[in-house]
Amino acid sequence: MFQISTSPIDEVALKKRLENPKAGAFVSFEGWVRNHHEGREVVLLEYEAFEALAQSEAEKILQEAVSRFEIEEAICVHRTGALCIGALAVWVGVTAAHRGAAFQACQYIMDAIKSRLPIWKKEHYANGDSGWVNCQHCASHSGSDNHHVDKSLGFDEVHYYERQMRLPEVGAEGQATLKQSKVLVVGAGGLGSAALLYLASAGVGTLGICEFDNLEPSNLHRQVLYHASDAGQSKCELAKRRLQALNPFIHIQTYDKKLDLNNIEGILNHYDLVLDCTDNFKTKFLLNDAAVHFQKPLIQASIYQYEGQLQLYLPNGDSPCLRCLWPEMPEADCTGTCEDVGVLGAVPGVFGTLQAMEALKYLLGLPTDLNRHVLMMDLLTSRVQKIRQIQNPACPICGENADRESFLTMMNGNAEEEIDLEIDLAACSREHLNAFQWVDIREAHECLQDDFEALLVQQIPLSRFNLEISTLSPQHAYLVFCQKGIRSKKLVRVLRQQGFTKVYSVQGGVKQIQNWLKAPLQ
Amino acid sequence: MIVKADTTEKKIDVQYYALLREERGLSFETVMTIAQTPKELYGELQKRHGFRLPIERLKVAVNDAFQDWDSPLQPNDNVVFIPPVAGG
Numbered sequence: 024m025f026q027i028s029t030s031p032i033d034e035v036a037l038k039k040r041l042e043n044p045k046a047g048a049f050v051s052f053e054g055w056v057r058n059h060h061e062g063r064e065v066v067l068l069e070y071e072a073f074e075a076l077a078q079s080e081a082e083k084i085l086q087e088a089v090s091r092f093e094i095e096e097a098i099c100v101h102r103t104g105a106l107c108i109g110a111l112a113v114w115v116g117v118t119a120a121h122r123g124a125a126f127q128a129c130q131y132i133m134d135a136i137k138s139r140l141p142i143w144k145k146e147h148y149a150n151g152d153s154g155w156v157n158c159q160h161c162a163s164h165s166g167s168d169n170h171h172v173d174k175s176l177g178f179d180e181v182h183y184y185e186r187q188m189r190l191p192e193v194g195a196e197g198q199a200t201l202k203q204s205k206v207l208v209v210g211a212g213g214l215g216s217a218a219l220l221y222l223a224s225a226g227v228g229t230l231g232i233c234e235f236d237n238l239e240p241s242n243l244h245r246q247v248l249y250h251a252s253d254a255g256q257s258k259c260e261l262a263k264r265r266l267q268a269l270n271p272f273i274h275i276q277t278y279d280k281k282l283d284l285n286n287i288e289g290i291l292n293h294y295d296l297v298l299d300c301t302d303n304f305k306t307k308f309l310l311n312d313a314a315v316h317f318q319k320p321l322i323q324a325s326i327y328q329y330e331g332q333l334q335l336y337l338p339n340g341d342s343p344c345l346r347c348l349w350p351e352m353p354e355a356d357c358t359g360t361c362e363d364v365g366v367l368g369a370v371p372g373v374f375g376t377l378q379a380m381e382a383l384k385y386l387l388g389l390p391t392d393l394n395r396h397v398l399m400m401d402l403l404t405s406r407v408q409k410i411r412q413i414q415n416p417a418c419p420i421c422g423e424n425a426d427r428e429s430f431l432t433m434m435n436g437n438a439e440e441e442i443d444l445e446i447d448l449a450a451c452s453r454e455h456l457n458a459f460q461w462v463d464i465r466e467a468h469e470c471l472q473d474d475f476e477a478l479l480v481q482q483i484p485l486s487r488f489n490l491e492i493s494t495l496s497p498q499h500a501y502l503v504f505c506q507k508g509i510r511s512k513k514l515v516r517v518l519r520q521q522g523f524t525k526v527y528s529v530q531g532g533v534k535q536i537q538n539w540l541k542a543p544l545q
Numbered sequence: 546m547i548v549k550a551d552t553t554e555k556k557i558d559v560q561y562y563a564l565l566r567e568e569r570g571l572s573f574e575t576v577m578t579i580a581q582t583p584k585e586l587y588g589e590l591q592k593r594h595g596f597r598l599p600i601e602r603l604k605v606a607v608n609d610a611f612q613d614w615d616s617p618l619q620p621n622d623n624v625v626f627i628p629p630v631a632g633g
Contacts, residue, residue: 213632214633215633300633301633302631302632302633303631304629304631324633325630325631325632326630326632327562327564327632328563328567328632330562330563330630331632348604349604349629353602353629354602366632371633397611399627401562401566401572403572404572406560408606408625409609410609410610410611411609411611
């Protein structure tokens with residue numbers, strides 16, 4: 024039996040409950056409030072617990088003790104609230120046929136309680152200061168290795184979050200909730216950089232990052248997650264490295280791939296909340312449709328030069344989705360990407376930070392009205408507007424007539440658009456293409472006339488492709504070409520199925536490459 | 546909806562976002578118009594300023610709520626024209 028108690032622990036009554044004619048040994052442990060911590064004089068302690076989680080975890084611990092040691096029964100009670108020096112904070116009692124098992128089980132239970140339960144204590148010092156101490160920190164004093172102190176840092180998790188735990192809306196319970204939370208951020212660009220930094224530092228326990236691009240020099244002015252020396256490397260891995268250094272107490276999961284109909288459910292299912300930090304309509308609409316379909320809350324943001332929009336979709340409520348406003352995906356040419364129209368880095372910084380803020384509010388259970396409004400902000404004029412939006416009964420995804428069938432149709436529509444096996448060289452910046460290795464799959468006799476020295480082309484004739492495929496790595500980005508772009512497209516389709524996610528066929532083949540090489544530099 | 550013909554001019558505050566803001570060269574202006582609906586107002590401004598975006602690609606908000614293009618305009622309404630944006 025485990026109990027969290029706000030009133031003093033009655034150890035005599037607890038011992039009486041354990042009386043058992045089969046028991047030949049009784050061992051108990053009492054944890055008392057002492058008057059010092061790391062050299063400072065302590066006058067009062069306040070315990071706070073994330074009760075639901077503490078209860079289930081403690082019951083697990085007691086169950087483990089029963090199965091590991093030959094004991095009859097075990098009881099543990101932990102106090103919460105304000106405790107004076109000398110007060111009984113935690114009590115463990117174990118009965119067994121023989122003393123050895125009782126001693127061992129009692130120590131096991133106490134060590135595990137200290138290291139695994141989300142219980143925090145706030146120490147009030149003699150000089151009037153106070154500070155939060157995670158009980159997991161205290162576990163290190165017992166010699167247990169299951170705790171969250173980073174030895175190289177010399178401080179533990181609770182010190183990291185101390186300032187935000189002071190907020191009444193956060194506290195120990197809120198911090199524990201954040202640690203339990205799983206948030207997926209799709210897109211680690213300008214919006215994603217800001218959102219990820221603040222979610223990681225706030226202590227969101229599991230952060231997923233979905234991003235398939237490599238870092239380009241032109242990203243650096245707004246994508247503040249990365250360093251100039253990182254250019255050319257996978258953003259997903261770079262982001263993970265940076266965020267793990269920022270907060271070693273969280274878990275980071277990467278998805279170095281493009282979201283599509285086939286993988287989106289498997290990825291979304293692991294998360295409580297999704298942030299849309301993408302920069303294109305295709306992925307925005309795919310994410311929106313999937314969020315409605317799989318009932319995941321989604322925080323969307325989009326920017327344009329000096330302005331941006333933010334909105335929140337909450338399942339099981341009356342919040343409208345993206346398609347309530349835009350039933351059809353807008354044409355790409357009625358807006359612009361950062362590449363075309365330019366952007367000041369601080370703008371996605373502001374909106375990514377707002378996304379992180381909305382995410383933390385959602386996770387902490389704080390109210391918002393952005394599930395019924397679109398927040399619009401023009402950072403040039405500092406004009407901020409919240410525009411009321413209601414659910415559209417005719418919405419093709421969440422409206423009255425939308426059913427599972429229409430979800431799937433919409434998702435399939437997305438999927439069709441998502442399958443882009445080809446790259447149109449004329450539509451890409453040279454910088455973007457620098458990230459790719461060129462692969463010529465023409466047979467030897469076809470290649471006599473051409474000279475692509477400038478491109479560093481790897482030659483693997485299609486007839487020998489299966490023999491030489493081991494020289495390619497599924498993680499690398501390849502541009503495959505042939506004479507006309509027909510064979511290469513077929514090959515790319517096959518390679519995608521084999522896990523090459525960043526391989527594209529050059530549309531129009533050799534001729535397009537020649538034109539592209541002749542075209543003046545952009 | 547039957548809209549009574551009314552040729553008296555009224556004052557409307559207009560806000561532009563994204564591509565429209567760029568094309569207009571400002572984000573806010575007050576106009577005098579006889580337009581009865583946001584649709585008529587956009588048509589009038591499109592002619593005057595040569596906006597490229599057709600009305601089907603825009604949304605309109607009146608007094609901080611998304612509205613139908615055919616909803617009636619009142620004097621001193623605040624009208625916001627909103628193109629979709631996707632940058633990130």
